[in-house]
Amino acid sequence: MLLGVKAVIAKSFERIHRSNLVGMGIVPLCFKSGEDADTIGLTGHERFTIDLPSNINEIRPGQDVTVQTDTGKSFTCTVRFDTEVELAYFNHGGILPYVIRQLTNQ
Template sequence: MGVIPLCFEPGEDVDTLGLTGHERYTIDLPSEVSEIRPGQDVTITTNTGKSFTCTLRFDTEVELAYFDHGGILPYVTRSLIKQ
């Protein structure tokens, strides 16, 4: 799982940024999930040296909880085990 939903800034896209899809990306996230906020802007850097800003599309605290647990299924499983 571990998918981080991102949205390009207005006016930017794969073509305007010159991305090919073959890059490796580093996403500058806070070290603790509790420090991530819905709609937060983050810096993305590619292995080719390009850098740009995207908006995190974690829109709710629940989505952040799912991400923190590695996805919906692990979240639900852990919740059921606690009961």
């Protein structure tokens, strides 16, 4: 993982940037329409808990999850895994561990 980053929350992602996050094993999350850090009242100093299913088989592309902050705020985001392949990459910790596991299993 990139310096301990496990998820990124944004208003939107360009396809390549979202794909790169998934490739590094980082969860891309989007604020719901009309929401952003300012409207929710986030400062950037919070710690977040993301209610993402621990079983990878329960995560679906585009599903909504609840995000809670250590300051008591709670809001909904959309998980931006757009394909089952991206879920597989995430399940393995990113594209590199995925490819290595595929090669060692041949």
